[in-house]
Amino acid sequence: MESHDSKQRHTIGILVQNRPGVLARVVGLFSGRSFNIENITAAETNEPGITRITLVTTGDQHILSQIVKQLNKLIDVLKVFDFSETDFVDREMVLIKVRAEERTRAEVLRIADIFRAKVVDVSPHFYTLEVTGNDSKIGAIMELLEQVGIVEVARTGKAALARSKKH
Amino acid sequence: MKLKGAQIFFECLKREGVEVIFGFPGGSILDIYDEMSRADVRHILVRHEQGAAHMADGYARATGRVGVCLVTSGPGATNTVTGVATAYMDSVPMVVFTGQVPTAMIGDDAFQEVDIIGITRPCTKHSYLVRDVHDIPRVIKEAFYLARTGRPGPVVVDLPKDVIQAYAEFRYPKRIDLPGYRPTTEAHTGQIRRAYQFIKKARHPVLYVGGGVIHASATEELLRFAEMNQIPVTSTLMGLGSFPAAVARPEAEGGVELHPLWLGMLGMHGTYRANMAVSHADVLIAVGARFDDRVTGKVSGFAPKAKIIHIDIDPTSISKNIEVDIPIVGDCRNALSKLIDMSQAEPIENLQDQRTPWLEQIHNWRETYPLRYVQGEDVIKPQFVVESIYRISRGEAIIATEVGQNQMWAAQYYHFVHPRSFLSSGGLGTMGYGLPAAIGAQVAFPERLVVNIAGDGSIQMNIQELMAAVCNCLPVKVAILNNRFLGMVRQWQELFYQKNYCGTCLDDASPDFVKLAEAYGAVGLRATKPSEVEPVLREAFSVNKPVLMDFVVEPDEGVYPMVPAGKSISEMLLV
Numbered sequence: 001m002e003s004h005d006s007k008q009r010h011t012i013g014i015l016v017q018n019r020p021g022v023l024a025r026v027v028g029l030f031s032g033r034s035f036n037i038e039n040i041t042a043a044e045t046n047e048p049g050i051t052r053i054t055l056v057t058t059g060d061q062h063i064l065s066q067i068v069k070q071l072n073k074l075i076d077v078l079k080v081f082d083f084s085e086t087d088f089v090d091r092e093m094v095l096i097k098v099r100a101e102e103r104t105r106a107e108v109l110r111i112a113d114i115f116r117a118k119v120v121d122v123s124p125h126f127y128t129l130e131v132t133g134n135d136s137k138i139g140a141i142m143e144l145l146e147q148v149g150i151v152e153v154a155r156t157g158k159a160a161l162a163r164s165k166k167h
Numbered sequence: 168m169k170l171k172g173a174q175i176f177f178e179c180l181k182r183e184g185v186e187v188i189f190g191f192p193g194g195s196i197l198d199i200y201d202e203m204s205r206a207d208v209r210h211i212l213v214r215h216e217q218g219a220a221h222m223a224d225g226y227a228r229a230t231g232r233v234g235v236c237l238v239t240s241g242p243g244a245t246n247t248v249t250g251v252a253t254a255y256m257d258s259v260p261m262v263v264f265t266g267q268v269p270t271a272m273i274g275d276d277a278f279q280e281v282d283i284i285g286i287t288r289p290c291t292k293h294s295y296l297v298r299d300v301h302d303i304p305r306v307i308k309e310a311f312y313l314a315r316t317g318r319p320g321p322v323v324v325d326l327p328k329d330v331i332q333a334y335a336e337f338r339y340p341k342r343i344d345l346p347g348y349r350p351t352t353e354a355h356t357g358q359i360r361r362a363y364q365f366i367k368k369a370r371h372p373v374l375y376v377g378g379g380v381i382h383a384s385a386t387e388e389l390l391r392f393a394e395m396n397q398i399p400v401t402s403t404l405m406g407l408g409s410f411p412a413a414v415a416r417p418e419a420e421g422g423v424e425l426h427p428l429w430l431g432m433l434g435m436h437g438t439y440r441a442n443m444a445v446s447h448a449d450v451l452i453a454v455g456a457r458f459d460d461r462v463t464g465k466v467s468g469f470a471p472k473a474k475i476i477h478i479d480i481d482p483t484s485i486s487k488n489i490e491v492d493i494p495i496v497g498d499c500r501n502a503l504s505k506l507i508d509m510s511q512a513e514p515i516e517n518l519q520d521q522r523t524p525w526l527e528q529i530h531n532w533r534e535t536y537p538l539r540y541v542q543g544e545d546v547i548k549p550q551f552v553v554e555s556i557y558r559i560s561r562g563e564a565i566i567a568t569e570v571g572q573n574q575m576w577a578a579q580y581y582h583f584v585h586p587r588s589f590l591s592s593g594g595l596g597t598m599g600y601g602l603p604a605a606i607g608a609q610v611a612f613p614e615r616l617v618v619n620i621a622g623d624g625s626i627q628m629n630i631q632e633l634m635a636a637v638c639n640c641l642p643v644k645v646a647i648l649n650n651r652f653l654g655m656v657r658q659w660q661e662l663f664y665q666k667n668y669c670g671t672c673l674d675d676a677s678p679d680f681v682k683l684a685e686a687y688g689a690v691g692l693r694a695t696k697p698s699e700v701e702p703v704l705r706e707a708f709s710v711n712k713p714v715l716m717d718f719v720v721e722p723d724e725g726v727y728p729m730v731p732a733g734k735s736i737s738e739m740l741l742v
């Protein structure tokens with residue numbers, strides 16, 4: 001397919017039967033067909049035996065529709081939902097370890113306060129913050145903390161749900 | 168009463184109606200082999216596990232039933248991978264059982280351990296590692312169900328040794344519980360109606376059909392729909408046999424009468440009239456085909472004037488390579504039946520007047536550039552061998568092919584009238600497919616004439632299976648079009664690599680095929696002159712033994728027409 005649309009990011013929700021190898025099937029499909037995964041999370045839902053995978057991918061409309069169709073074709077996949085078609089909430093949690101020396105500690109706490117981040121660990125030279133939010137909030141706090149000095153970061157990847165009906 | 172896993176295995180196969188297993192034993196699968204001696208199932212012992220997979224595939228394509236293959240862990244399993252991928256690309260229903268090391272040793276790099284589920288994940292419809300003897304019945308039932316329904320395909324079932332040794336009560340499940348698997352078979356009536364409105368208005372309609380028509384057993388509906396609306400039909404390699412190419416059996420003398428609506432195959436080595444018809448079509452109705460790059464050539468040049476209707480059971484095939492105007496997800500037979508009903512309810516007015524100019528145009532294309540070759544006095548032309556096979560078998564043989572020029576000439580010069588009579592590796596293009604596939608078909612149809620049209624290169628890739636044919640009294644016939652080259656690759660070198668024939672010449676680099684046949688206990692025959700072709704074929708077809716025929720043919724012959732890779736299908740090289 002010849003297509004020149006700009007690359008867009010899409011969040012996709014996938015409900016799967018929690019069978020051995022199911023994650024490998026999903027991820028293998030992306031690598032095997034050269035689709036992109038920007039981030040991915042997987043965990044059990046409230047229904048026993050059913051796992052929700054949330055992933056963020058990039059591509060034009062044509063690629064996205066192939067991704068959705070190919071995912072649906074996997075036997076263990078129960079439901080695929082493209083969030084770009086609807087209103088949804090998404091959150092990600094990030095742990096950020098920052099340099100916290102005498103002169104920067106107050107600044108770190110001030111930034112944490114503004115973003116409602118929690119200090120979850122303190123050591124002589126570092127603070128570790130926990131922050132939850134969507135892409136733009138996380139982007140913003142990271143940018144500010146970068147100036148103080150980020151040591152390392154661990155992100156959970158995104159969780160997403162549609163706002164209204166059940167998917 | 169509790170049964171051993173290996174016994175449960177055979178109880179399940181019995182429930183699935185399995186008559187024959189193509190296999191090869193080894194340590195991990197020995198409990199099943201031990202039990203096999205007491206089970207009511209035929210076993211064909213192959214000489215290489217790739218052969219087992221292709222035989223199961225050939226059996227499946229020829230019958231429409233699920234082919235079964237059984238191999239040991241490690242190298243036994245990896246040897247099937249080419250066969251599994253071949254079946255996957257061509258949507259062939261097949262279940263491959265592989266032995267595995269005991270569950271407690273999985274992951275330890277045990278002797279002959281390999282992660283066959285991981286290796287085959289991208290080329291199977293689904294796969295199972297059975298961890299508990301109690302799961303064997305459910306898994307086998309699901310495996311056969313998945314293999315044959317929806318878009319068919321291969322399923323791998325990995326059986327650890329301790330699982331087939333353990334005991335359990337045997338109960339075969341009545342129901343299938345696969346909530347994530349619900350193929351759409353019923354075509355959407357609204358979409359069908361929209362499609363029919365386009366078809367009604369079409370001046371230059373073309374049906375472009377593929378293997379899906381055969382899988383769905385929709386050949387009668389296709390013929391009916393095409394004839395009632397006078398729509399010419401072209402087919403992919405996989406679709407050959409879905410539409411009756413000829414209207415009468417070929418007589419010993421004289422030409423063939425092709426069906427007036429038959430365009431022949433399209434694409435890279437398609438006929439001039441098929442490629443021209445698609446290039447000028449105003450409505451293209453794709454049925455059970457997937458717009459493969461060997462069919463479309465340059466995508467922007469494919470059916471540039473046409474509204475495209477696409478009927479397929481697999482939604483991922485639709486708008487994958489080409490954006491279509493009317494997608495219809497569903498079973499081909501269901502969709503064609505609905506189109507037939509609509510054509511009956513609202514027939515096209517003045518059908519003959521409307522169609523005459525288009526059918527005349529197609530006839531002119533056919534007259535201008537028919538498929539042709541010149542058979543002289545001295546050297547055998549490969550096309551002549553295929554035509555002779557067609558004539559002498561009266562078009563009623565099951566034809567398998569290898570890959571390359573032999574495959575394309577078989578597709579061009581054998582006019583298939585029945586579905587499931589052409590067995591060829593289309594999607595993967597697997598050299599070495601033809602002989603084992605022919606053997607698999609012969610197992611299913613012991614009385615029919617099964618001919619593998621082969622190249623001198625490809626035949627050597629699975630020649631060892633001649634032994635399986637001999638031992639099991641399977642009288643397959645192999646016609647080697649011996650051009651002393653890896654011919655199709657040589658043709659590309661001739662056209663696109665300045666005749667730099669690097670790595671493709673097999674002159675003095677092949678065995679004496681007649682002696683080879685005899686060494687295996689088969690019959691070997693050779694023809695070096697055109698006048699010998701027919702006597703050799705007649706003799707081969709009359710003996711009830713496997714026969715290897717060595718036809719020493721013109722080395723420089725090319726397959727034409729040819730659309731160079733990346734060109735539009737209207738830009739054919741002709742001879």
Ligand SMILES: Cc1ncc(C[n+]2csc(CCOP(=O)(O)OP(=O)(O)O)c2C)c(N)n1
Pocket residue numbers: 569570571572573574596597598599621622623624625626648650652653654655656
């Ligand atoms: C397993 C495999 N290896 C390589 C190829 C590439 N290939 C395609 S056609 C061909 C030549 C086949 O030669 P031969 O069997 O003699 O048939 P011919 O084209 O001469 O009829 C080759 C090497 C292939 N299709 N399959």
